[in-house]
Amino acid sequence: MTPSSVLILGARSDIGRAVARRFAQSGASVILAARRADGLADELADLRIRFKVAAEAIEFDVTDGEAERFFDALPELPHTVVMVVGLLGDQPRSEADLDAASAVMATNYTGPACYLLAAARRMAMRGSGCIVGISSVAGDRGRQSNYVYGSAKAGFTAFLAGLRNRLFRRGVTVVTVKPGFVATAMTAGMKLPPLLTAQPDEVGQAIFTAVTKGKDTIYVRPIWRLIMAVIRNVPEIVFKRLSM
Numbered sequence: 001m002t003p004s005s006v007l008i009l010g011a012r013s014d015i016g017r018a019v020a021r022r023f024a025q026s027g028a029s030v031i032l033a034a035r036r037a038d039g040l041a042d043e044l045a046d047l048r049i050r051f052k053v054a055a056e057a058i059e060f061d062v063t064d065g066e067a068e069r070f071f072d073a074l075p076e077l078p079h080t081v082v083m084v085v086g087l088l089g090d091q092p093r094s095e096a097d098l099d100a101a102s103a104v105m106a107t108n109y110t111g112p113a114c115y116l117l118a119a120a121r122r123m124a125m126r127g128s129g130c131i132v133g134i135s136s137v138a139g140d141r142g143r144q145s146n147y148v149y150g151s152a153k154a155g156f157t158a159f160l161a162g163l164r165n166r167l168f169r170r171g172v173t174v175v176t177v178k179p180g181f182v183a184t185a186m187t188a189g190m191k192l193p194p195l196l197t198a199q200p201d202e203v204g205q206a207i208f209t210a211v212t213k214g215k216d217t218i219y220v221r222p223i224w225r226l227i228m229a230v231i232r233n234v235p236e237i238v239f240k241r242l243s244m
């Protein structure tokens, strides 16, 4: 099944743009939703010229509490909705400044979950569609180095699992994406091990394949499934003594 249309929420991100290109390559029309959407003219022109698909951009802020209005204003409910938005934040800053912590939680969990609830209800009524949420391996186990971000992603992962279960008999599929490390603006300046680090186009391809094959949860580089199985199974009495 190849989706006829896709909505990318958080479309200016490196991963969002890669997802848009991959779906457009298959002939899907594309809606790019992002803050400062009027700055996406180059991306729109690229999609229209290179892939000969319809492409438009719309303004969107995941924390604005306007999800119902956002979906009501769309000319048509797209087949696939991909939630790409995320905010890594800074763990020491989140510990010192509760507004910073709250922004990380809202951007990675409550905001995305509310937008996807609004999409899910409409897809369930239609009886078809696919919802994709980009979560993180950071949500597989809380670690001292990034547990505010990790806990928000853990909440988002649980939300996506429940949504998948809820929509299973309504003709709507839900894909949870755990990318592992990806070379993007979010990780710029970090020293990442090449074997464990995907490129944005790899993530775009993995998401496209997962949507067309009806997958549930994907780790973009399969090695991450093994790594996280090990990390999840370290006994707490040992884990709390580690510097991770």
Ligand SMILES: NC(=O)c1ccc[n+]([C@@H]2O[C@H](COP(=O)([O-])OP(=O)(O)OC[C@H]3O[C@@H](n4cnc5c(N)ncnc54)[C@H](OP(=O)(O)O)[C@@H]3O)[C@@H](O)[C@H]2O)c1
Residues within 6 Å of the ligand: 010, 011, 012, 013, 014, 015, 016, 034, 035, 036, 060, 061, 062, 063, 084, 085, 086, 087, 088, 107, 134, 135, 136, 137, 178, 179, 180, 181, 182, 183, 184, 185, 186, 187
């Ligand atoms: N890179 C990695 O290693 C990695 C690993 C695991 C998971 N992920 C996840 O992958 C997703 C994409 O991340 P990325 O690596 O491509 O990083 P990125 O380029 O920093 O993308 C994050 C995007 O979220 C958008 N955003 C943040 N707050 C928003 C808000 N309130 N409303 C609307 N959009 C907002 C940003 O928009 P602006 O352009 O307006 O700032 C940006 O485009 C995120 O969910 C991230 O958590 C990334």
